[in-house]
């Protein structure tokens with residue numbers, strides 16, 4: 605159960621501060637026995653996920669554990685076989701992907717979703733247009749275009765790409781392309797941002813840049829990320845859920861989860877190995 609409904613019922617009005625405190629730890633996303641079967645193969649197995657509002661929550665697990673399938677269920681790219689998904693108190697299990705995006709659950713897409721031959725600024729503007737669902741009428745106004753440009757520059761500032769605004773996306777380094785992808789996701793005004801392996805394939809410098817960026821954007825929203833890089837997970841995730849063969853193996857802060865013998869065994873095949881070495 606989420607903390608919110610509980611605290612609403614029990615907190616007397618004089619204890620508003622208590623309620624606020626409870627709200628802080630309230631969960632924005634909850635899954636209940638979320639399950640996905642592919643022709644009898646259970647890829648996601650009765651997962652109860654609770655993502656706290658304002659937190660960075662990492663979903664980790666060995667290859668094939670069901671992490672991406674879980675993401676696909678949350679965004680309704682796939683329909684669950686059973687179980688339910690609650691976002692911000694609303695049951696979204698039956699909702700279409702577009703409706704879920706409108707509510708503020710936005711997944712950062714793969715690099716291919718960045719238009720390589722548009723400039724960095726244009727890429728963000730396209731994302732803003734998508735969000736605004738601008739009509740032809742809107743574009744008739746010169747002022748609207750200026751407002752859009754200003755907002756796009758603001759978003760580029762948020763991901764430290766302002767000085768690259770006029771470059772085409774194809775000219776950016778790999779790490780900066782992912783930063784641009786984060787900016788286009790921010791343009792959709794996410795309440796919950798889903799990132800699937802944001803540092804995959806990056807060199808150390810880019811990994812560090814993206815790590816700091818995620819921390820920065822998470823200051824005013826919730827982030828749920830699949831991440832294999834344990835140094836990223838250990839340094840920024842508030843909570844970690846470990847999946848194994850579709851099911852939750854452990855959940856908690858890194859210090860706790862990384863010492864869990866079952867988790868170490870799942871990763872390394874031996875309870876005496878260290879999680880830090882996980883790929």
Ligand SMILES: Nc1ncnc2c1ncn2[C@@H]1O[C@H](COP(=O)(O)OP(=O)(O)OP(=O)(O)O)[C@@H](O)[C@H]1O
Pocket residue numbers: 642645647665666667668669670671672673674
């Ligand atoms: N469309 C599908 N049809 C059949 N099986 C699938 C399908 N999608 C995923 N699976 C299977 O479900 C399991 C979980 O896959 P998933 O991609 O969710 O794992 P993952 O945790 O994201 O792995 P990785 O770390 O390699 O990205 C795998 O065994 C995969 O082969």
Ligand SMILES: [Mg+2]
Pocket residue numbers: 671672673
């Ligand atoms: Mg995956």
